[in-house]
Amino acid sequence: MATTPHVDNKRYQGLIVSIALFLSLIGALLAFTFYTSNLLERNTALIDQTNQVANSAQAVIKDLFDLDSSYGEDTKSPHIQRVLSRLEQNTALITSSMTAIEQGGTITDAEGNTYDLPNIDSKAQANVAAANEQWQALEPKIQTYLKDADNVMVPSADALTQAVEQAKTSSLFINDSLDNLTKDVFNSAERQATTIRLIQVLGVAAIFTYFLIFVFFFVRRLRETDAEAFAARRETQEIMQTVNTGLFLLDKDLNIGQQHSRALNDIIGADRLAGENFTNVLRGRISDKDLKTTQQFIEQLYNPRVKEKLVDSLNPLHKVMLHNTAGSKALNNRFLDFKFSRVYDNKDIARILVNVNDVSDAVYLEQRLEKERSQNDMQIEMLTTILNVNPKIINEFITNTQMHIEKMNNILKNPGSSQYELEGKLKAIYREMHSLKGEASALKLHSFTKIASDAEDKLHALQNQGQLSGNDFLPLAVHLDDLLSLSNTIATLGERINRSAPAPAPAAMQAATAPTPLAADNDIVKNSVSKTVVTESQAANHSIGSIDMNGGQDIDLDGDAEDDRLSFYKDFAKDIATRQGKQVQLKSNTLTQADIPAHLAKPIKEISIQLLRNAVVHGIETPSTRHSAGKAAVGTIDLEVKDNGSDFTLMVQDDGQGINYDGIRTKLSKEGRFSAEEANQLSQGDLLKQLFSSGFSTKEHADEDGGRGVGLDIIKAQVKDYDGKLNVNSELGQMTRFVITLPKA
Known part of the structure; x- marks a missing residue:
């Protein structure tokens, strides 16, 4: 409901007083009119009453003469009874009326209507007194006659004769007095009516004059108020038309x-x-x-x-x-x-x-400045990584990143319309994106990690979506574009630092534009990346390249590469542990001694990253939990690589909580993959297969380090691609060991 504006009563005080006075004048005139009307009504009643008394007196005299002339007639005859009854009624009426007229009392007519008679003046009082005096002389004689008039046993001739004689004398005086009274009352009423008319005319004239004055005064005030309101409204309109807000x-x-x-x-x-x-x-x-x-x-x-x-x-x-x-x-x-x-x-x-x-311009400026700030922060982050990480590892990351992007782009371009094919594409892209994120996270390249995590969120949503279509994959092209742009940026920064030497991986550095969705035909996403394809041999060359950091003198970095790789894994495990609120120590006696072939360097690195992340996130407990279990607060992870002649063995072991197979059963049942009864029937081998399936994780909530069920799926895919073997051994509450065997050939 709209708020009623507050009214300033002082502003309208004069108007209110004037209207109240005007209404008071009208009310006074109406009250006077009502009073005078009542007075005239009472005078009229008095005139009617005096006429009635006069008529009644004539009727009494007539009835007395009639009874006198009819004397001797049977008193029980209808005629005599009717006359006697009328005589009695008129006698009583004259008596009561004379009293009411004299004292100004209340009378009731023959129809039962009641009237108040006014008080009469002295002259009228004299006429009433004269009439009443004659009536008092006649009325007792009439009452004496009426007392025994209808009794045949009592003679009433003398009483009747006396009443008739007195009536002859009194009737003239009574009529004259009543006539004079009527004239006096009529004259008084006429004078009152004249006075009332004069007062009413004067009152109406005064009211009309006051009304004219009132209208004139307040019309002038209203014009002044309208002029003020118009001026204020015009000023308001001018302000409203001028302001820019x-x-x-x-x-x-x-x-x-x-x-x-x-x-x-x-x-x-x-x-x-x-x-x-x-x-x-x-x-x-x-x-x-x-x-x-x-x-x-x-x-x-x-x-x-x-x-x-x-x-x-x-x-x-x-x-x-x-x-x-x-x-x-x-x-x-x-x-x-x-x-x-x-x-x-x-x-x-x-x-x-x-x-x-x-504020669009200001917001767009803020957004542009924020974007520039983010880009500056990103470049500082990348410069920090370039200056603190072995150039060979940086080159490997750039090469691997572009290979991951190329692979995801090719997956997107591959036709596929059935749900099976689309689900396969989704899992393959998920693996590549997760691997890329792992390497970026290990290098503390949070810009890469953020983009990859956002892409994983979309991929995870697609996994839970159910029905897939080719168009669902189109938004991924934006993330691939951003990742490729960042890859080119870090490569460019490396080139700027090394001005005097060519970039170590020309093919990778000259990657062109990002993947762009071309069309969606029959739910098939066709994206392409217009850039130079990085071959496997080129990737190998990139991984062992060098960057001139000393004014053009080439320095062989291979001697320090293994030590840097161990430091890289240690920092990676420590960073994850810090984010997870844990403490870990990475040990390795063989990593710095192993001579890993170029074609196995990438899978071993990816598998190592995933296993280390898995050990920290899922294996190692928090310090308080480890303390409660009687363990040291700092968890231990062993990373070993052995050359067995025909193959390489990668072993990652942690002294954490081990694999909780009952927890896997509960999670499988909770997610609806199996019923509770079916989950209880699964063997440990079956449960391990589910643990390595895409999209399944025992972690309740996903974060940057895990919980989406992709890490172990990547390991399984890598082992399968290189015809390797995977062995898992675990003791609940004690340890978990993963052994990966990859053939050299």
């Missing part, structure tokens, strides 16, 4: 006021706003969540118990994007900043003043 008022129902700045229409992008509901203006242009929050926010602004500064910090329309729904290409999505301020009427919150500004 959007200004308007909101009531409790979120209705926009009738007055708003002209700039508001351009800022909001709507032609009609006055009187419109604010939520209807925003609906479809901001999210439903923001719209609901806005309604609740404004409700709190109208809550006097909530401080305005406190609720202002919760403003959901601070630099909010307003989408264009008008269909006009000239109107783009824009960022608007809404500021809300309370408008008070005395101590009551009357309205909410809204100030709207188009």
Whole structure:
């Protein structure tokens, strides 16, 4: 409900007093008219009563003469009875009427109507007294006759004769007195009526004159007020047309006021706003969540118990994007900043003043600066990695990254429309992305890790989606583009550091544009990367290349490569442990001694990264848990590589909690892969197969280091690709050991 504006009673005090006086005059005139009407009515009743008394007196005399002439007639005859009854009634009526006229009492006519008689003046009193005196002489004689008039046993001739004789004398005096009384009352009533008419005319004239004065005075005041209001409205309109921001008022129902700045229409992008509901203006242009929050926010602004500064910090329309729904290409999505301020009427919150500004340019500038800052941070991060990591490892990462991207791009280009084929593509891309993320995380390249993690989130969502289509893979091209761009950036930074020597991997450094979706035909995603393909031999060359760091003198780095690789794995394990709230120590007696062939360097590195991550995330316990189990707070991980002549063996062992097969059964049942009964029937070998399946993880919540069920799937795929063998041994609460055997040939 709209808030009723506060009215200043002092401003209208003169109007209120004038109207009250005008109504008082009319009321007084009406009261006087009512009083005089009542007085005239009483005078009329008095005249009627005197006439009635006179008529009754004539009837009494007539009845006495009639009885006298009919004397001797049977008293029980209808005629005599009727006359006697009438005589008795008229006698009683004259007696009561004379008393009422004289004293101004109340009388009741023959029909039962009651009237109040007015008090008469002295002259009228004299006439009433004279008439009453004659009546008092006649009335006793009539009563004496009526007492025995119908009794045949008692003679009444003398009483009747006396009454008739007295009537002859009194009737003339009574009639004259009553006639004089009637004339006096009539004259008095006429004088009163004349006075009443005069007073009414004067009253009406006074009221009409007052009304004219009232109209003239207040019409002038109204014109002055209208002129002031017009001037204020014109000033308001000039202000509203001049300001460059959007200004308007909101009531409790979120209705926009009738007055708003002209700039508001351009800022909001709507032609009609006055009187419109604010939520209807925003609906479809901001999210439903923001719209609901806005309604609740404004409700709190109208809550006097909530401080305005406190609720202002919760403003959901601070630099909010307003989408264009008008269909006009000239109107783009824009960022608007809404500021809300309370408008008070005395101590009551009357309205909410809204100030709207188009801050699109400022937001875009902030975004550009943020992007540039992020790029600077990324370059500093990459420079730090380049300067602190063996160049050979950097070259391997660049080469491997581009190979992963190339492989994912080729997977995307491969046709596939059946669910089986699409699921296979999804798993293959997931493996490549996870491997890439592992290497980036090991080098502390968080920009790579962030992009790869975002891509993994989308891939994980696709895994849980169920039905797949080729179009579902299109968004991945953006992530591949970003990853390739970062790869080119780190390669370029390496070249800038080494100005005097050519880049170690020309083919990799000159990779062109990122994968771009070309078309989607029959749910087949066809993406391509227009860049030089990195062959296996080139990858090998890149992995053993060198970077000139000393003014053009080539330095052979192979002698330090193995020590750097061990340091690389130790730092990697330590970083993961820090993020997971754990403590680990990596040991290796054979890594620095092993001479790993070039074609096995990549799979051994990828498998080592995945196994180390798996050992830290899933194997090693937190210090408090290890302490409760009687173990040292620092967990131990052994990483060994052995050359067995015909093959290489990679062993990763941790002294953690081991594989909890019952926990695997519970998770399989919880995820609906098996029923509880089926899960209980699975052997340890079957459970290990599920542990190595894509998308399954015993970790409850996914993070940067694990929980998506891809790491062991990558290991299984790598071992399969190189015709290797995989052996797992575990003791619950004691240790877990993975042994990977890869043939040299």
